[in-house]
Amino acid sequence: MIGALWTGISGLSAQQKALDNESHNIANVNTIGYKASRISFADQMYQDKIGKGAKVQDAEKIYTPSGTKSTGVAYDMALKDHGFFAVSNKTSTGTSETYYTRAGNFRMGDNGTLQDAGGNEVQGWAMSPITADDIVSTNANVNVFTNDYSNLIATDIIKHGTYIESYSAKMTDFDQVNKGDDVSVYSGYGIKSKASKENDVKELVKNYKDALSNYNKSPGASSQEAVAQVSQINFLGTEITKEKSKLTVYIDGSPISVEYQVRAARKSDDGTTDLTSIEASQIATYKALADEISKHTGYRAYTITDENIDGKTETGSAIDSFESFDTFTKSTKDKDVLRGMIQIEGMIPGKEFKVTDPSEDSGSGSPVFGSVNGTTSRTVAKEGIGLGGLVSARDALARAISGNQRDVYTMNELNLNGKDSYSFKFSAYDKDLGKTINFGSSINVSPTTNVDTIISNLTSGTSPAVENFNKYFTALNINGNLVIEAKEYDIEFSSELFADSQTYVASASGSSYNFSGQNAILANSQTSYTIEIPQITLSNGQTIPAITASGGTINSPADLDIFKGKLNDIFANQKTTGGAPAKMPYKADIINGNLVITRVTGASGAPAANFPASLTINKIAGGIDKNAVASGRKGAGGEFLEIKTTLDQTSAQNSLQLRLDTLNISDSPFGDFSVDKTGLITMQQDGAKFIIGQVSVALFNNERGLLAVGDNLLKKTTESGEPTYNINNDRTSEIAGGNLELSGANLSESLVNLMVFQRAFEANAKSITTADALLTTLIQLKR
Known part of the structure; x- marks a missing residue:
């Protein structure tokens, strides 16, 4: 009888546990991602072939996928098949434990990571930290997107075998800063108008989009950088000799022409030759054609020479012809331009264009044709492939938007009289080193009368300053102006020109002192002067004290006319030794572009014998600004920024950061969150899409072996085994964004x-009461 009691009690216990389990299921009927448990009963040990009751062998979760509901909440996710989200309860001490869940009601935590409702951080493949190699910026001080980068160029996601990349490129609005190149400086040297720069950018934006799209279609293709076409044409110069004659060349079947540019005879730019009017006009006409070609979208044209820059000229049949061994040098020097050669450079990498029929027509209607370089010395366009094609398109676009920095010093800033000396100081930001390089010592410029000597001073020698100059810059003589150009579009630099102090002495010649030649003075609003005038005795016997630097300073005269006026004011505002107003017996004039001071003799002046043998003007040392109009960026004056994000799907599991400012993508933290069926997370901001992570799906060999610990969390056990993750969540459950899995x-x-x-519980209770009644009957029999 007692055995029957214990058997009934075991049944009561088993059914009570079953009731507890079923009540738990009912309590969680609305719990997101909850999986129902079921009880597995088993009979207990046997004695004489009679069992001793029942027990609960297992209470196991049933991991069959449940239905989903759409919530419209971007952070919500639902697993549509087997698998689990991994979450980690990271603490401030750095310790953490990983749990697993089917509940995808996620959110952005206060630290920017993706978290579940309990604050545990969702795990997955996190975006790799952005490095300098992932950023292409024309502004060394900007490496994240800001509000200034208001124009989206392109954005795309590139999927590779084990990693994913996103490319996003933006530019600033350059409409207000875009300006045409200064004609007086850049004629014949790839000059661009404001409108043509804008059109170039539009065309190169299309090219960049195409290159990015092609890379997306074939990310595994071999990489080949595109090559831009460079063609040369040559004119004989026999017919371009008078008004109404013209030069013409065809590009892709469209004619580009300029008429004869009439110019007066003059001295050559090197001062060695007298140019006839025809020669001066031909030089202007060749430059005008190059300028006209450059106005067209996608081209820059330059006057060139195929003689070596060291002066070695071609002879015989090589003159006025193209050979495979030719090397071409851009030049605006008179003797080079007169050769009649123009180089046409394509700005769009990989785009081929056809140059035909360069001709000159005297107006007779019978043109004389020149030649187009068909030898291997030209550069043939080559189409880019894969990443190489994208890099080529990007660099060409960045150059058009921003362009290489150029600092220009014209003759209005430089006093090349063969006497004045200068010093340059430079610094440049090196992107690879991540810092500004100060060149240290200055580069001294010796007195000269031409720009080429300055270039030689800047580029010749082995001093650290010169070596750094040659590393970062190119010095050019363009139409007699000094142009210092960065070698790359992403180099930011500072140049400072300092004029050394100088003394100009003009000896008396007849009745005047002529400050010309090496004593010529330049007035450009940047340099100040002092004049020294000795004491002088007038015809009436009175004396006027000497003028010294303290009273004879002329601050930054804008031009020689102002300089002259200031001098005459000084002369007029003197007093004699007796205190009466007087006037220095001198008069300043500008004659043939030079300052001339004339002696005033007679009743109000001074006897000729009283005048000094010479007059002295001192230049005060100081900085000289570059030419503001001609200096600036070679491109449209805007800024370009491309940021690449990378997701390595072979990396370890980690928390997923969502804030774009923390990820060093943007100065604005938030964007539009979305997740695709593979768990790939993108954040979209102002149209640009960034890959910032991928939620991983954990798989277990025995998912029923997971241990439920509450809060919708499960722990791995030895029975469940270790979780496995597939690259790109391949062959795992799809993830439905904006959905939650029902209970x-x-x-x-x-x-x-x-x-x-x-009923089972009641039946087991009945077996106990029955056994108890039998036991009671037995006890009563004994009595």
Whole structure:
């Protein structure tokens, strides 16, 4: 009888546990991602072939996918098949434990990471930290997107085998800063108008988009950088000799022409030759054609020479012809331009264009044709492939938007009289080193009368300053102006020109002192002067004290006319030794572009014998600004920024950061969150899409071996085994963004089970009462 009691009690215990489990299922009928548990009963040990009751062998989760509901909340995710989200409860001490869940009601935590409702951080493949190699910026001080970068160029996501990249490129609005190149400086040297720069950018934006799209279509293709076409044409110069004659060349079948540019005879730019009017006009006409070609979208044209820059000229049949061994040098020097050669450079990498029929027409209607370089000395366009094509398109676009920095010093800033000396100081930001390089010592410029000597001073020698100059810059003589150009579009630099102090002495010649030649003075608003005038005795015997630097300073005269006026003011505002107003017996004039001071003799002046043998003007040392009009960026004056983000799907699991400012993508933290079916997370801001992470799906060999610990969390056990992750979540459950998985508890089934377990409980209770009644009867028999 006692055995029957214990058997009934085991049944009561088993059915009670079953009731507890079913009540738990009913309680969680609305719990997101909940999986119902079921009880597995087993009979207990046997004695003489009679069992001793029942027990609960296992309470196991049933991991069958449940239905989903759309929530419209971007952070919500639902697993549509087997698998689990991994979450980590990282603490401030750095310790953490990983749990697993089916509940995808996620959110952005206060630290910017993707978290579940309990504050645990969702795990996955995190975006790799952005490095300098991932950023292409024309502004060394900007490496994240800001509000200034208001124009989206292109954005795309590139999927490779084990990693994913996103490319996003933007530019600033350059409409207000875009300006045409200064004609007086850049004629014949790839000059661009404001409109043509804008059109170039538009065309190169299309080219960049195409290159990015092609890379997306074939990310595994071999990489080949595109090559821009460079063609040369040559004119004989026999017919371009008078008004109404013209030069013409065809590009892709469209004619580009300029008429004869009439110019007066003059001295050559090197001062060695007298140019006839025809020669001066031909030089202007060749430059005008190059300028006209440059106005067209996608081209820059330059006057060139195929003689070596050291002066070695071609002879015989090589003159006025193209050979395979030719090397071409851009030049605006008179003797080079007169050769009649023009180089046409394509700005769009990989784009081929056809140059035909360069001709000159005297107006007779019978043109004389020149030649187009068809030898291997030209550069043939080569189409880019894959990443190489994208890099080529990007660099060409960045150059058009911003362009290489150019600092220009014209003759209005330089006093090349063969006497004045200068010093240059430079610094440049090196992107690879991530810092500004100060060149240290100055580069001294010796007195000269031409720009080429300055270039030689800047580029010749082995001093650290010169070596750094040659590393970062190119010095050019363009139409007699000194142009210092950065070698790359992403080099930011500072140049400072300092004029050394100088003394100009003009000896008396007849009745005047002529400050010309090496004593010529330049007035450009940047340099100040002092004049020294000795004491002088007038015809009436009175004396006027000497003028010294303290009273004879002329501050930054804008031009020689102002300089002259200031001098005459000084002369007029003197007093004699007796205190009466007087006037220095001198008069300043500008004659043939030079300052001339004339002696005034007679009643109000001074006897000729009283005048000094010479007059002295001192230049005060100081800085000289570059030419503001001609200096600036070679491109449209805007800024370009491309940022690449990378997701390495072979990296270790980590928390997923969502804030764009923390990720060093943008100075604005938030964007539009989205997740695709593979768990790939993108954040979109102002149209640009950034890959910032991928939620991983954990798989287990025995998912029923996971241990439920509450809060919708599960722990791995030795029975469940270690989780496995597939690259790109391949062959795992799809993830439905904006959805949540419903509870797996079936209310109808659970209510039925409650009645079944209740009946079983009552039946087991009845077996106990029956056994108890039998036991009572036996006890009464004994009595």
